Amino acid sequence: MTKKVLPRSFYTRDTHIVCRELLGKVLIRKIDNHIVSGRIVEVEAYVGFDDLASHASKGRTSRTDVMFGPAGHAYVYLVYGMHHCLNIVTEKETYPAAVLIRALEPIEGVKIMTNNRTLSFFQSLPSTHHKLLTNLTSGPGKLCQALAVDKSFSGKDITRHDSELFIVDDDVRISTSSITTTPRIGVAYAGASATLPWRYFITNSPFVSR
DNA sequence: GGATCGATCGGCT
């Protein structure tokens, strides 16, 4: 089984291509000596200066600075005062773009993810219970909590296998015909950008958000 | 099952 860490050149491309190709890849988080991982099943593109849903459309600030930097770095921010969202920076330097990781299919470290999630019912269900697995990482805030990813990860290089966070190619291929696109979630405020079909997910995956 | 709403705080106006 080949498990190749995605290199910077993977991310230094058109964000929509990166979105499509990230579906099926495996996000790996090392916590101490443990592996926590999941297959990416849902992402969204945030692209350029004119995307009103993108934080970067407000300009380059200390928070969004990483989006303007080189690809292959994490951009993590806090939303609604309590949830974190994980993005991977894409495209060339000075052009702000990123892919929001919205949902994973849990693979390894389900026990650790369960412990990291706060809902009490997770603690009492058997680890193979269907409801547990489909609620563990089925949203951007949920997966950050499950993988213990917070703002301290923002700016980190995720193209190294010795990083605490990186993505590998598992040789699982997701064909174009099994990818669904829709408008992005939670960006109704974003005017003309709100209806762009920039959300990508694996059709019929039980692990996608809402 | 779906709709609605409160929590909670950093970042920008």
Add this chain to the structure above:
DNA sequence: GCCGATCGATCCG
């Protein structure tokens, strides 16, 4: 001072 790239509880039917 306002508001969100969300989640989970609660209410209704």
